[in-house]
Amino acid sequence: MRDKLRRPTVRGGLKVCALIILFFVLLRWFEHTQVYCPSRTLDCGGEALGHPWEDVQFTASDGTRLHGWFFPVGTNSSGGQRVFLICHGNGGNISHRLGTYKVLLRTGASVFAFDYRGYGRSAGRPSESGTYLDGQAAVQWLQSRGFKAEKIFLYGESLGGGVGAELALRLPVGGLMLVSSFTSVPAVGQELFPWLPVKWISTIQYDTLGKLPQIRVPLLILHSKADSLIGFHHAQRNFAAANEPKLLQEIVGDHNDPVEQNADTLQKALSEFLCLAERHSQTR
Numbered sequence: 001m002r003d004k005l006r007r008p009t010v011r012g013g014l015k016v017c018a019l020i021i022l023f024f025v026l027l028r029w030f031e032h033t034q035v036y037c038p039s040r041t042l043d044c045g046g047e048a049l050g051h052p053w054e055d056v057q058f059t060a061s062d063g064t065r066l067h068g069w070f071f072p073v074g075t076n077s078s079g080g081q082r083v084f085l086i087c088h089g090n091g092g093n094i095s096h097r098l099g100t101y102k103v104l105l106r107t108g109a110s111v112f113a114f115d116y117r118g119y120g121r122s123a124g125r126p127s128e129s130g131t132y133l134d135g136q137a138a139v140q141w142l143q144s145r146g147f148k149a150e151k152i153f154l155y156g157e158s159l160g161g162g163v164g165a166e167l168a169l170r171l172p173v174g175g176l177m178l179v180s181s182f183t184s185v186p187a188v189g190q191e192l193f194p195w196l197p198v199k200w201i202s203t204i205q206y207d208t209l210g211k212l213p214q215i216r217v218p219l220l221i222l223h224s225k226a227d228s229l230i231g232f233h234h235a236q237r238n239f240a241a242a243n244e245p246k247l248l249q250e251i252v253g254d255h256n257d258p259v260e261q262n263a264d265t266l267q268k269a270l271s272e273f274l275c276l277a278e279r280h281s282q283t284r
Helices: 002-035 098-105 128-144 159-170 185-192 208-214 232-241 259-282
Strands: 054-059 065-071 083-087 110-115 152-157 175-179 219-224 246-251
Touching (some): 002 185, 054 110, 054 128, 083 098, 083 128, 083 159, 098 110, 098 152, 110 128, 128 159, 159 208, 219 232, 219 259, 232 246, 246 259
Parallel strands (some): 083 110, 152 175, 175 219, 219 246
Antiparallel strands (some): 054 065, 065 110
C-alpha cells in the first residue's frame, strides 16, 4: 500500500524537476536570443565601400576562426598611424555598417571591422567570454600589422561598448568610444522586460559601468536622447563613472538609425577626441 502511494509522489517530483529544468533552459535560450542576433549572410563584400580593403582571416586564442575587413589609409595621411577597431552591435554582421566605416575613414585613420564568433563568416557560437577573446584577437592582429597600442581606438557600438570596455581593461589601447551603449545588459534588460527579475537571473553581464572606474584611457560617449532602446541615462551614468579625460557628445536619431545622419557631429567629436588622446599619450 505504501509503495503504491509513493510512486505517484516520486513521479510528481520528477515532473516538477523536469519542469524546473525546462524553465531554466528556456530562460537561458531567451536571454541568449535577446542579447545575440547574428546574421550569417554577408549582404556585400568590402569592395562595396569603394575604398581599398583586405579580407582578413584570424584566430582567437581558443582556436575559433574569425573574419574581418581591414580598410587601410595611405601612410601619407595625417592619421595614417591610427586605426579604429569596430566592436559592432548585437545584430547583423560587418556588412551592415558601411556608413560607420565611411565616417571613420574621413578622420584619416584606418578601420578594422570584425565579426564575433557566430556572426557572418566567423565560426562558433557567440558568448560574453567569447566576444572578449574575439576582440583581443582583433587587437593582436592590428599589432601584428605594426599598429602601436596607443594608436588603436576601440569603437564600441551598443553591445560592442561592453566588449570595448573589457578590452580597454585587458589591453593597452589609445582610447575607447561608447556609441549608443548601455551600463550593463541586466540594467537595460530590466527596463525592456520589467516583469522579469532580469538583474537576478542574468548570466550575461557586459558590466561597462562597473569597469569604467578602472579604465584609464580617453573616453568618448556618443548617444541620442531619442534612443528608444537604450536610454540616454545609460550614457550619463557611464560618463559620471568614467575617469578623465572624457567627452560626452549628444547625437540624433533612434538606436538603429544610420550613423550618416550624424556625420558632421561625429567628425567634429572624433577630431576633438583624437586630439585629446594624443595629448594624453604624450603625458604618460
